[in-house]
Amino acid sequence: MTQAVVGATGRAPAPGRARAGGASSRRRRQGWVAWGFALPFVAVFAVFMVVPIVGSFAMSFTDFTARDIRSPFAVNFVGLEQYLSVLGDPVFLTSLGVTATFVVVGIPVTMAIALALALALNASHGRFVSILRVGFYAPVVTSIVAVAVVWRYILQPEGLLNSALALIGIQGPDWLNDTRTALPSLIAMAVWRNVGTLMVIFLAGLQAIPTDVKEAALMDGASSWRRLTSITLPLLRPTLLLGAVLISVGFLQFFEEAFVMTQGGPLNSTLSVAYYTFKQFGFGQYGTASAASYLLFLAIALLSLVQFRVLRSKD
Amino acid sequence: MTLTTPAAPAAVADRTEQPRRRAEKRVTPGRALTYGVLVVGLIVWILPFAWMLLGSVKTQREILQRPPTWWPQDFTWENFGAWFGQLNFGQFFGNSIVVALFTVAGNLVFCSMVGYALAKMDFPGKKALFLVVTFVPLFVMVSSLGLVDSYAALILPFVTTPLGVFLMRQFMLGIPDPLLEAARIDGAGELRIFARIVMPLCGPPLATLGILTFLASWNNFLWPLVAAQTEAKYTLPVALSLYSTGQSATNYGLLLAGSVLVIAPIILLFVFLQRYFIQGIASTGLK
Numbered sequence: 385m386t387q388a389v390v391g392a393t394g395r396a397p398a399p400g401r402a403r404a405g406g407a408s409s410r411r412r413r414q415g416w417v418a419w420g421f422a423l424p425f426v427a428v429f430a431v432f433m434v435v436p437i438v439g440s441f442a443m444s445f446t447d448f449t450a451r452d453i454r455s456p457f458a459v460n461f462v463g464l465e466q467y468l469s470v471l472g473d474p475v476f477l478t479s480l481g482v483t484a485t486f487v488v489v490g491i492p493v494t495m496a497i498a499l500a501l502a503l504a505l506n507a508s509h510g511r512f513v514s515i516l517r518v519g520f521y522a523p524v525v526t527s528i529v530a531v532a533v534v535w536r537y538i539l540q541p542e543g544l545l546n547s548a549l550a551l552i553g554i555q556g557p558d559w560l561n562d563t564r565t566a567l568p569s570l571i572a573m574a575v576w577r578n579v580g581t582l583m584v585i586f587l588a589g590l591q592a593i594p595t596d597v598k599e600a601a602l603m604d605g606a607s608s609w610r611r612l613t614s615i616t617l618p619l620l621r622p623t624l625l626l627g628a629v630l631i632s633v634g635f636l637q638f639f640e641e642a643f644v645m646t647q648g649g650p651l652n653s654t655l656s657v658a659y660y661t662f663k664q665f666g667f668g669q670y671g672t673a674s675a676a677s678y679l680l681f682l683a684i685a686l687l688s689l690v691q692f693r694v695l696r697s698k699d
Numbered sequence: 700m701t702l703t704t705p706a707a708p709a710a711v712a713d714r715t716e717q718p719r720r721r722a723e724k725r726v727t728p729g730r731a732l733t734y735g736v737l738v739v740g741l742i743v744w745i746l747p748f749a750w751m752l753l754g755s756v757k758t759q760r761e762i763l764q765r766p767p768t769w770w771p772q773d774f775t776w777e778n779f780g781a782w783f784g785q786l787n788f789g790q791f792f793g794n795s796i797v798v799a800l801f802t803v804a805g806n807l808v809f810c811s812m813v814g815y816a817l818a819k820m821d822f823p824g825k826k827a828l829f830l831v832v833t834f835v836p837l838f839v840m841v842s843s844l845g846l847v848d849s850y851a852a853l854i855l856p857f858v859t860t861p862l863g864v865f866l867m868r869q870f871m872l873g874i875p876d877p878l879l880e881a882a883r884i885d886g887a888g889e890l891r892i893f894a895r896i897v898m899p900l901c902g903p904p905l906a907t908l909g910i911l912t913f914l915a916s917w918n919n920f921l922w923p924l925v926a927a928q929t930e931a932k933y934t935l936p937v938a939l940s941l942y943s944t945g946q947s948a949t950n951y952g953l954l955l956a957g958s959v960l961v962i963a964p965i966i967l968l969f970v971f972l973q974r975y976f977i978q979g980i981a982s983t984g985l986k
Contacts, residue, residue, distance in 0.1 A: 411821070414820055414821065414822060414889075415822040415823055417816075417820070417889045418816040418820040418821075418822035418825070419816075419822065419824070421812040421813060421815055421816040421820075421889070421893070422812070422813045422816050422817075422828060424805075424808075424809040424812065424813075424858070424859055425809055425810070425812070425813040425859045425864060426828075428809075428855065428856065428858055428859050429831065429859075429861075431855075432855070432856040501737075501740070504733050504736070504737055505737075507733070508733070508734070508737075512734075514973075515741075516737055516741055517973075517977070518969070518970065518973055519741045519744055519745050520740075520741065520744055521969075521973075521976070521977065522744075522745060522748065522966065522969070523744070523747075525914055525918075525965050525966070525969045525976065526748075526918070526962045526965060526966070527917070527918040527920065527935075527936050527939075527958075527961050527962055527965070528918065528920060528936075529920055529936040529939050529940045529943070529958075529961065530751075530936070530939060530957070530958035530959075530961040530962045531747065531958070531962075532940075532943070533751070533939070533943055533951070533954045533955060533957070533958045534747045534748075534750055534751040534754070534955060534958060535747060536943075537750070537751075537754060537951050537954075537955065538747060538750060542765050542767075543767070544750060544767060547765075547766045547767055550766070576744070576747075584977050639921070640920065640921065643921075644920075644940060644943070644944075647944075
């Protein structure tokens with residue numbers, strides 16, 4: 385855009401040739417200046433994103449282990465063997481199931497609560513709304529490590545939750561050490577941490593819906609349920625889709641909750657794909673870890689592609 | 700908000716509209732129910748924070764007591780005292796602050812620079828660079844290969860972020876070109892234009908970016924856990940996580956006090972600057 389303007393003004397005055405030559409050298413100079421401005425970003429990006437991504441891609445086709453760090457080029461090329469062994473590893477398959485459950489249950493629950501809150505807040509007024517907004521958003525800004533401490537304290541066998549359940553005569557389980565309740569507990573915690581983000585995004589989307597459409601439906605005598613399903617939700621669809629894609633990138637990388645709360649246990653019932661990768665790195669199985677992380681990377685990249693398309697289509 | 704906007708035309712419109720509008724403001728059973736559910740939801744939502752705060756001032760004996768007490772019986776500061784005394788809180792807090800401040804400063808400067816180039820310059824490779832900014836899967840490889848135990852290792856990977864670049868570019872697109880052209884004709888170089896004209900106009904996005912990066916850096920956990928190898932380089936979340944998985948895993952009083960210390964600065968910041976926090980999130984979702 386700027387280029388077109390510069391070119392046009394350069395050609396218009398009388399000493400045309402001299403100015404045109406100046407414009408082209410100036411364009412080259414601007415190219416250098418622009419890349420100069422981009423240099424810090426490009427350097428950080430190259431060192432901390434491109435190198436690990438390319439490096440681990442290469443590693444995933446070798447039998448690289450911790451012992452090979454001293455002589456990284458002496459490793460053997462093993463083709464797709466790492467991928468096959470990862471896909472044949474029952475622990476990896478368990479971790480796939482854990483991440484899938486986390487995503488498939490966690491995302492709809494988070495979205496439903498966030499949408500209900502956004503609708504309720506959008507219909508309320510006054511100081512009350514900002515108090516509610518701050519309260520529901522607070523878990524988003526707090527450190528997972530700090531929050532994990534209090535959640536473990538609440539969920540321990542004789543903790544706050546089970547004491548409350550005992551009041552109504554229910555004997556609560558040992559939430560984090562029972563294979564049936566550990567993953568649901570982590571999902572609840574993830575929902576608690578992520579609702580605020582989506583609530584804010586949905587609220588912004590709701591406020592962007594033109595009021596005259598809703599007024600018109602109101603005049604036509606549409607019930608509030610009808611207005612919700614026939615007007616608000618269809619108009620909110622792009623925002624809902626965007627919200628879903630945004631949080632699913634985070635949910636697919638499910639790791640931190642399990643790391644700070646259960647260390648993947650009991651009996652791998654909260655071992656996610658990202659956690660599996662992390663453990664393989666810990667064992668020094670860099671080739672295996674790279675292959676596993678690439679499978680996850682593929683899923684996330686596909687999802688980011690969808691996100692990119694969604695964002696584009698909004699222009 | 701949605702109701703106040705159309706109020707003016709409604710006042711001019713027919714009178715039959717008036718009673719309905721008043722009816723909407725009146726507390727109907729449905730509305731009361733909504734408020735009731737919201738308040739109960741809010742209490743459940745912030746209960747963990749309240750429990751954290753209350754637990755942090757209880758004695759270890761009281762914490763182990765069954766059934767649990769709600770209000771602390773013997774109010775004590777000893778859990779906080781332990782952090783400030785034998786546990787090196789100052790060191791961890793200082794590390795967190797240093798890392799966060801450098802990360803924020805880096806983002807403010809570097810993201811603005813790329814944002815400026817993308818918004819206001821034309822150069823070969825611009826499309827590719829923009830693609831990188833918009834289409835980078837947020838995926839940090841968990842790899843501990845050859846990492847040194849230094850502040851640089853803690854700060855550098857986060858010193859610019861694609862999201863920050865995107866945020867700055869979007870805002871700078873709105874700065875009128877003639878303003879910059881005028882400065883160029885006056886003989887100002889790009890660096891001067893950037894520093895003297897563009898940056899002073901970018902207050903709002905810089906505030907948002909500063910807060911978002913401070914938050915991300917303060918709460919960042921996985922990378923510092925891998926990169927910080929000695930206690931001298933631990934940030935607060937790393938220190939807390941190591942205590943909470945180590946010998947003191949059940950010393951809840953101590954751990955809850957640590958949690959309060961980790962989240963207090965952010966909660967304070969959040970309460971005072973909530974508009975920027977929430978704008979930041981909304982702007983990452985909606986362009």
